Amino acid sequence: MSSILDLDLASAKSALQKKEVSAVELTETYLNVMSSNDHLNCYITSTPERALDMASKSDDRINSGDALPLDGIPIGIKDLFCTDGVLTTAGSHILNGFIPTYDSTVTENLWENGAVMLGKCNMDEFAMGSANTTSYFGAVENPWRSDDRQKTPLVPGGSSGGSASAVASRLALAATGTDTGGSIRQPGSFCGIVGLKPTYGRCSRWGTIAFASSLDQAGPLTRTVRDAAIMLKAMAGHDPKDSTSANLQVPDFESALTNDVRGLRIGVPREYLLDGMPSEIEKLLETGIEMLRTAGATIVDVSMPHTKFALPTYYIIAPAEASSNLARYDGVRYGLRIEGDNLDDMYEKTRSVGFGAEVKRRILIGTYVLSAGYYDAYYLKAQRVRSLIKQDFDLVFDNVDVLLTPTAPSDAFAIGENDDDPIKMYLNDIFTVPASLAGVPAISVPVGLSKNKLPLGLQIIGKMFDEELVLRVGGALEGMAGFKSRPAGGA
Amino acid sequence: MSLDKGTVKRVAQLARLRLDDEQLEKTAEELNKIFTWIEQLDEVDVSNIEPLASVTGHSLPERMDEVTDGNYPDRVLSNAPDRASNFFTVPKVVE
Numbered sequence: 241m242s243s244i245l246d247l248d249l250a251s252a253k254s255a256l257q258k259k260e261v262s263a264v265e266l267t268e269t270y271l272n273v274m275s276s277n278d279h280l281n282c283y284i285t286s287t288p289e290r291a292l293d294m295a296s297k298s299d300d301r302i303n304s305g306d307a308l309p310l311d312g313i314p315i316g317i318k319d320l321f322c323t324d325g326v327l328t329t330a331g332s333h334i335l336n337g338f339i340p341t342y343d344s345t346v347t348e349n350l351w352e353n354g355a356v357m358l359g360k361c362n363m364d365e366f367a368m369g370s371a372n373t374t375s376y377f378g379a380v381e382n383p384w385r386s387d388d389r390q391k392t393p394l395v396p397g398g399s400s401g402g403s404a405s406a407v408a409s410r411l412a413l414a415a416t417g418t419d420t421g422g423s424i425r426q427p428g429s430f431c432g433i434v435g436l437k438p439t440y441g442r443c444s445r446w447g448t449i450a451f452a453s454s455l456d457q458a459g460p461l462t463r464t465v466r467d468a469a470i471m472l473k474a475m476a477g478h479d480p481k482d483s484t485s486a487n488l489q490v491p492d493f494e495s496a497l498t499n500d501v502r503g504l505r506i507g508v509p510r511e512y513l514l515d516g517m518p519s520e521i522e523k524l525l526e527t528g529i530e531m532l533r534t535a536g537a538t539i540v541d542v543s544m545p546h547t548k549f550a551l552p553t554y555y556i557i558a559p560a561e562a563s564s565n566l567a568r569y570d571g572v573r574y575g576l577r578i579e580g581d582n583l584d585d586m587y588e589k590t591r592s593v594g595f596g597a598e599v600k601r602r603i604l605i606g607t608y609v610l611s612a613g614y615y616d617a618y619y620l621k622a623q624r625v626r627s628l629i630k631q632d633f634d635l636v637f638d639n640v641d642v643l644l645t646p647t648a649p650s651d652a653f654a655i656g657e658n659d660d661d662p663i664k665m666y667l668n669d670i671f672t673v674p675a676s677l678a679g680v681p682a683i684s685v686p687v688g689l690s691k692n693k694l695p696l697g698l699q700i701i702g703k704m705f706d707e708e709l710v711l712r713v714g715g716a717l718e719g720m721a722g723f724k725s726r727p728a729g730g731a
Numbered sequence: 732m733s734l735d736k737g738t739v740k741r742v743a744q745l746a747r748l749r750l751d752d753e754q755l756e757k758t759a760e761e762l763n764k765i766f767t768w769i770e771q772l773d774e775v776d777v778s779n780i781e782p783l784a785s786v787t788g789h790s791l792p793e794r795m796d797e798v799t800d801g802n803y804p805d806r807v808l809s810n811a812p813d814r815a816s817n818f819f820t821v822p823k824v825v826e
Binding site: 337338339341440441454480483484486487546548549552553555556563570571572573574575576577579580581582583584585586587588589591592595600601603604605607608611618620621622623624625626627628630662663677678679704 | 745764810813819
């Protein structure tokens with residue numbers, strides 16, 4: 241059985257098409273290991289019947305020679321994507337019992353490509369968190385264990401923690417995630433897998449529950465860079481139902497994976513080397529630099545002077561947009577309702593019971609920075625700093641093709657650690673937030689292990705809509721790093 | 732800048748969130764820490780810098796102002812916590 245689970249998406253695709261394995265067989269294997277790994281809490285809802293039904297239809301198409309690109313590929317869906325007829329929670333109690341009557345555009349695209357849904361992946365409540373500890377449905381466990389604390393369960397990162405842990409634990413061949421400030425890339429780094437945040441506008445946001453609309457972007461979590469290219473091709477595309485969706489042709493990302501980085505100029509922004517950062521993170525970056533230089537790229541020292549302001553800027557803009565987006569949860573049209581003496585009483589009771597502490601905190605920050613008298617000082621100011629951050633990227637990309645940085649400032653930490661200190665938790669996203677604010681694509685690729693034998697990723701950031709180069713350099717880095725370590729937990 | 736309990740209470744009311752006295756105290760303390768940290772933005776000179784609301788750089792698409800969807804009240808109401816015929820219900824707002 242384990243040999244089937246060893247197949248990555250690209251190999252499974254070819255095995256399915258050569259009929260070495262059937263879609264139903266592959267799906268059953270995944271459903272089995274899912275049910276024996278409940279303790280990891282990767283899934284909020286599993287959908288075995290739907291999975292087997294989808295797999296059997298995939299087998300029919302494969303057998304009649306009409307195979308779709310992802311036919312028979314069992315995947316996990318972050319519980320932020322609406323799925324027709326399947327409970328969708330955003331990791332929150334406030335969406336209690338919510339069963340959408342439609343699919344998000346991204347999931348619809350995946351089903352049209354033949355993918356098989358295993359279930360809905362756990363996540364931080366409304367995608368707010370960097371450890372997957374804010375979910376109403378409980379924390380998710382990382383299958384990796386630290387060398388010095390074998391018994392301590394670790395966080396998978398967040399907010400796409402269920403998706404990342406599922407892929408790393410082999411409870412899904414691939415999974416969808418969403419990334420607002422690092423929610424695909426940081427869990428990718430913590431779990432030793434690949435996480436790709438596409439350019440803002442590459443994947444439609446329609447039917448994906450909104451957190452911060454000017455930042456939210458869907459993307460894949462996968463075992464390899466090639467798998468990320470295959471998944472993105474299926475997920476992406478113009479959608480008239482999302483007015484910010486880019487009206488561009490979706491390239492064949494897989495054909496960009498030439499591994500050739502000769503002649504490329506790769507920038508290393510000096511502002512990403514922080515005082516007090518663990519030396520192993522700096523060493524990992526040195527390793528990445530050396531690999532790419534050996535492969536023929538030119539490494540360029542660059543400066544992006546507004547980098548350090550990205551995180552505080554993000555913590556004005558994202559909560560402001562969230563407070564507005566989450567105003568819709570009022571107990572009237574869907575989800576939880578706590579009856580009250582009058583309308584306001586019902587709103588307050590419903591929202592106070594329905595939202596968790598971190599979501600409330602961000603709603604309060606957002607409401608405050610948008611309130612009369614503070615709007616200019618905070619929100620408008622943050623939008624102006626965002627201009628400068630984007631300008632840093634525009635200027636640096638006149639000089640280099642991509643940027644190389646660490647993905648996260650540490651390896652995975654214990655469940656419960658950092659929970660009492662919001663700012664410490666926010667600092668997890670220090671290297672991922674700048675690209676989110678600028679809208680540019682970025683990938684995290686596992687490159688090495690920390691001294692505690694936990695995975696660490698490096699991030700490649702590219703120009704707007706240049707996922708092809710991001711994937712090409714990411715693929716080259718992956719090949720040279722040869723990251724083959726496996727977690728102790730999972731299947 | 733310092734957020735007192737009264738301000739937090741007012742903001743919570745605006746956001747339709749209810750915090751008891753103990754939560755108000757704790758929240759004010761947390762928010763103060765966060766806003767003190769955010770204040771490092773004061774170092775940035777933003778004079779003559781335009782605010783950035785969208786990174787796409789393209790203007791919003793337009794379409795004809797016509798109905799393109801709808802006529803399925805049961806689907807729309809299928810998740811309603813409470814309904815009366817084809818309507819959502821709320822507590823009485825007019826005496």
